[in-house]
Amino acid sequence: MPVTRLGFFARPPAGAASGRIAILRAVSRWIFALAIALAVFGAAQNAGNVSQPAPKATKDRLREQSWWPTKGTTPLHAYAGATACRPCHAEQASTQVRTPMAQAALRVGGRSQLPKIDSSTLQSGPYSYRISSESHGARLIVSSGDRSVSAKISWVFGAGVHGRTYILESSGNLYESQVSSFAGLRGLDLTPGHAPMEPGDVKNALGERLSSSTGAWCFGCHTTYSSMNSKFDAARAVPGVHCEACHGPGADHIREIKAGQMDEASAAILNPARLGPVDSVDFCGACHRTAIDVVEAEVSYGPMNVRFQPYRLEKSRCWGRGGDARLTCIACHDPHQPLVKDARSYDRRCLSCHASSGNEAHGVAASAPACKKAAANCTSCHMPKFEAPGMHAQFTDHFIRVVRAGESYPN
Numbered sequence: 001m002p003v004t005r006l007g008f009f010a011r012p013p014a015g016a017a018s019g020r021i022a023i024l025r026a027v028s029r030w031i032f033a034l035a036i037a038l039a040v041f042g043a044a045q046n047a048g049n050v051s052q053p054a055p056k057a058t059k060d061r062l063r064e065q066s067w068w069p070t071k072g073t074t075p076l077h078a079y080a081g082a083t084a085c086r087p088c089h090a091e092q093a094s095t096q097v098r099t100p101m102a103q104a105a106l107r108v109g110g111r112s113q114l115p116k117i118d119s120s121t122l123q124s125g126p127y128s129y130r131i132s133s134e135s136h137g138a139r140l141i142v143s144s145g146d147r148s149v150s151a152k153i154s155w156v157f158g159a160g161v162h163g164r165t166y167i168l169e170s171s172g173n174l175y176e177s178q179v180s181s182f183a184g185l186r187g188l189d190l191t192p193g194h195a196p197m198e199p200g201d202v203k204n205a206l207g208e209r210l211s212s213s214t215g216a217w218c219f220g221c222h223t224t225y226s227s228m229n230s231k232f233d234a235a236r237a238v239p240g241v242h243c244e245a246c247h248g249p250g251a252d253h254i255r256e257i258k259a260g261q262m263d264e265a266s267a268a269i270l271n272p273a274r275l276g277p278v279d280s281v282d283f284c285g286a287c288h289r290t291a292i293d294v295v296e297a298e299v300s301y302g303p304m305n306v307r308f309q310p311y312r313l314e315k316s317r318c319w320g321r322g323g324d325a326r327l328t329c330i331a332c333h334d335p336h337q338p339l340v341k342d343a344r345s346y347d348r349r350c351l352s353c354h355a356s357s358g359n360e361a362h363g364v365a366a367s368a369p370a371c372k373k374a375a376a377n378c379t380s381c382h383m384p385k386f387e388a389p390g391m392h393a394q395f396t397d398h399f400i401r402v403v404r405a406g407e408s409y410p411n
Contacts, residue, residue: 053278053322055314057292061282067248067270069286070220072227078249079225082242085250088257092336093243099338100159101241105222108153114138115160119187122179125196127205129179129188131166140168140177140206147202151175155234157222162393165191167234168207174215174234175207184392192390221287241287246272246335272330277323284329285310303409306386309398316400318353318368326352327400343377350378 061068086093096102108114113133120131128143131153138153154174155167162184166177180191190196197205210218216232224245226237244250248270256265272283282290289308294300305311309329313319318327325331332349333339340346353368371378384403385394399410 053276055278055282055285055291055310057296058282058286058290061286061290069246069283070217070227071248072216072220072232073230074228074249076225076228078251079244080250080254082224082238082244084254085243089243095338096242096336099335100161101335103159104157104241105219105237105239106156107237107239108138108156114153115156115164115181117181117187119185120181122188124179124190126199127178127197127202131188140166140179142178142202142205144199144202144205149202149206151206153177155222155239157218162391162395166207167210170206174210176210176218177207178205182392189392190390192388246270277325277328280325280328280330281310281313281323288329291315301411302389303386304388305411306388306395306397306409307391312398313400316398318400343380346379347376350382351375354378 056064058068058070062071065071067074082093106115114131116133117131120133122129126144130141130143132139132141132150139150140153141148141150151168151170153166154169156164157167158164158180160183163180163182165180168175168177176191178191178194178197179188181187182189191207194208212232215234216227219226219232219234219237222241223237223239224242226232226234228236250269253265253269256262256268272280275283285291285293285308288310289297291311291314294305294308294311299305299308300311313327313329314323316327318324326349332346354370373381379396381403382400383396383398385396386409387394401410
């Protein structure tokens with residue numbers, strides 16, 4: 001899995017130490033990774049049980065699984081298209097289109113225009129950035145003195161909840177724009193992970209050129225159908241994450257349904273709800289970063305990793321050593337429904353384990369102590385929000401814990 005990320009995915013900060021300092025940092029990182037593996041993620045054995053599955057890196061999942069999110073080896077004819085799912089799954093299809101995942105990308109041009117921002121200019125060092133949006137398209141224009149260069153904005157990545165990153169097209173290449181728009185700023189700033197550009201060729205200030213592998217990974221998380229037969233093609237991508245991006249190719253599934261072969265139909269599609277806890281969280285982690293992805297990408301230290309929910313979730317004491325089905329991503333979030341932001345709506349999940357004596361929630365016996373402070377708005381205390389550097393927004397920390405007043409960000 002590439003170390004770089006697109007837009008609001010993180011990568012190591014720009015600039016790295018050299019020599020002895022770099023070696024010491026590398027050793028420290030891997031000691032930290034080993035500690036995580038031993039203390040939290042290792043293939044643990046529960047008393048009387050077979051060893052529990054351990055989290056894996058997404059690159060390993062892609063190699064081992066016949067289907068996994070962002071897997072791009074499937075041929076085009078194996079897919080049925082999102083509309084083919086609607087006749088049997090009308091309810092899920094009608095609400096899924098309103099989710100942030102379905103709105104994770106926008107193709108610019110034609111009927112889809114660039115989302116408006118209050119301030120579309122930014123001065124960064126010697127370079128001035130300006131977004132020009134017109135009826136025939138949108139462009140990012142970079143100027144320095146009497147020199148200027150522009151590139152077409154072909155895609156916008158991000159639903160706009162926190163911000164959006166622009167994908168530029170120039171001379172047949174795709175670029176991640178040097179600047180992104182941020183909801184908290186209502187304007188532009190440097191794309192997370194990008195360093196201010198030094199004076200030089202103004203063309204280099206447009207952004208970072210995407211390799212085929214990095215482009216495939218980024219488009220694989222923001223769009224559907226961008227890679228087939230191990231070949232990345234942005235022109236084929238459908239904006240947003242839709243049915244077959246998660247459930248896998250559906251042509252065989254539909255064929256078996258029509259033939260009345262229900263067992264074969266069930267086996268021909270992936271239903272993430274049937275996955276065990278560790279596999280389930282790794283499944284979502286294909287785009288939201290598994291615990292191992294975070295360690296391998298060297299972003300396991302510092303508040304930037306607050307955005308990698310699977311990694312943070314598996315640090316929670318609630319998660320245990322082998323995972324807990326009551327604490328997976330989909331136990332709290334329905335991927336077919338818009339994100340619920342009301343803290344009280346998650347109380348039911350918390351109280352299924354932490355209900356007070358004699359008040360077990362929904363018939364599920366409590367397996368953890370009841371909170372001594374409150375029995376409502378649990379997440380507001382035990383899942384605090386932190387601002388990720390350079391993001392101009394706060395993110396809910398999925399490391400569920402007792403938060404101590406004045407404590408620093410817990411890695």
